[in-house]
Amino acid sequence: MTEPVVERIPVAFSGPGAGTAPLTWGQKAILQDMRATGWPHNNSGAHPVPEGATVEDLAHRLGVLMSRFPVLRMRLATDADGRPCQVICASGEIDLEVATFADDVDPRAPIDYGNTLWREWLMTPLAPHTPWLLRMAVMRHRDAAVYMVLAVNSVVADGTGTLLFMSDLGIGELAGRKVDGDAIGTLELARREQTPQARRVSERAMRYWAGHLRSLPPKTFGEPRYPGRLGERFWHGRFNSPAAYLAVLAIAERTRTDTSRVLLAVIAIAIGRATGIDPLTTNVIVSNRFRPGFAEVIGPLGQDSVLTLDLGGTVDDVVARTRQAAMVAWLHGYYDPDQLDELTARLDAERGHPARITCRYNDRRLTTRPPSEEVAQGAAVTPEMIRAKLGETFLVWDGTVDHLPEQAFINVENHPETVYLQLVWDMAVFTTEQVETLLRGVEEVAIEAAFNPAAPTRVTPGQVSG
Template structure:
């Protein structure tokens, strides 16, 4: 960077009457398991312009209030007497605001680049779960005026909905999450009602896991991967597919998330020659009583199996809806119990098996807007065709490790289908991945105005 700020810290004491040691919640166990398996930080970070007149002091005061009010923001990990992961919600301490000052002579464009790099760096920098509080907060000043805030949250204490709730409270000052808090949730998950729900979820998982193959997409056959590297990430963007999805969603009466799942399942089936897809899909669990506004990670993996054989795309949308609904109804469970179940099934089968495909619709800010567009938009094929030149695909780089064979994420863009793709190229060819990505667009366009368009999988 050609510009560097003068850095300082403002530390404020916080206190609360809510404190104590407790086991991890089911959602926390799931996040910690993901962090350890993937090696990724899984932080949530970003940069937002601050309101005119905001100061470091006013932002620090709001942060202090947020941390004092929400036990999840005062968590550190610990180990209990049996050596298992646990947590401590501290009742008092200090929270720091990291201040970065730029002078009037610094190039505003370079300052903007610094801010973009800062939140990306924080996104990738792991928290020390045992020493750090689970929130990091920065303020960027330009010529003495606060211009941006940069929050970063440890995924161990939040999910997408929790972030939205916290940022709403931070911005407006209106209190959220006034009912159940993190320590209440720990107690709730010990109740007979919760344990029965856990048992029902595990029964569902057992029925779907019993006959799965060792890995979703077979064993490693390309030992050198792509260009000598096994694990690659890439991106795909298609405004044309976005318009086609709007059309399908309007015709079928489905939300865009379900339509996108069906289209991706169909495109993947075509690319790899599979007629059935079993995948892990993130489910929010916020529909459950009392969980709508709790500040905690509530989202967990659901298990979804959809049959693609002999179906039209519209039928895959309907089948996918039923599968997603069933999976979502059984996505609230104790991950430790699920691990025990999987080990038992491995022993009974005589081989180890895992579902190694994960699909995640990560849209937080644009999903509702896009669903509203689907209810009202009058899309034409000419509009779709005009957008085709804007489609692009890129191979972006490699990773050292990937727990899944395929990790497909729908990113938060309101005017395009934007996918983040991570694949184990020991199991796929470059052609298959690019065929899948462009197949998402192809499937969507084929079915945009044709309810009888065949899925053509298997």
């Protein structure tokens, strides 16, 4: 592919909301994740340009965007006492990167370039390329803007927050939606989190966490058993099952439970079958946007919570336990991460050894989950429908990642009409066969219970499959 000519167009901006405040709890949480994983945690994507927009139009929109949303003008700093803080600037300048392709190149070339670029930006720290926590590029071909790439660091906004401000650019799943201009800003949120009322919320969460952390083993799935894999030990894979999706809908409809809780229960049972771990204690990533006034905050609002699931009895029993446990976990997923660090250190000292939850679950279905819940309310799934989809199931391994603090990290991805999982496993703890048994077990558990409320979990504590 012919390489484009890349230039930078400076875009000035200024807006209200300047000031300094401590980090919010969500910002602390994502920064902890960055330190633990070594990943930049960018939200990055490629998008068709809104119809009729030119490079000049997009430069103007970028300036308006930076002016309107104070958090996009944020820089991380330290205060007079050496503590991390956020600084919102009143004005500044950001570059719009423009990649111009020769007229005679294939029209697909700018799109292919943009798709490669967004994947690169996903894992590339922004700091060497821009003084801001946002980066934007436009692909130009035959004097027309044809494609664009945007990346924003998760300290600025989580997935939903990113979609909200992207609506001003006319891109993303929320394009055209009017965003609440009076939503809480990160400076105000950080100050609220210093109040006695907020501290009480965090204290309650710590009491909840203590109940789950006090009797933990050192690691969820034990110590490394396969020392030969201690080099490239963290393997990344993808699992896709439209059949499991239909089965989950059937279970959700019968049990009057949302699909997220059913999926969590089904995945936990599959883990129990493959590993013999019962009960299972796992971290779950909670979006605190359900809290009053938080729905349209442009900022990071995701934090870990914790729950423990007894995997005995029937699948429906576990779904019912998951529904209750998840509700409580979500209510205790908003807290000061510094307090959790202090609690963890104290409990480590009390038990005489460090102990960590090394299983993590994240339902990332921002736009596909609501339609799933609507369908589940009147799902008319049949065994024939499920069997017809079995041929579309796949499991692929995509290689290794450098490091992960968890032994198992399971993401439910935003793909319609399927259970699509992105996963990273510590292969110094699991065998390949065990992981593949576990993942195919997700489909098996769901199908077994789709039309049978008495389907047993078949989890035998201590018995490992694979």
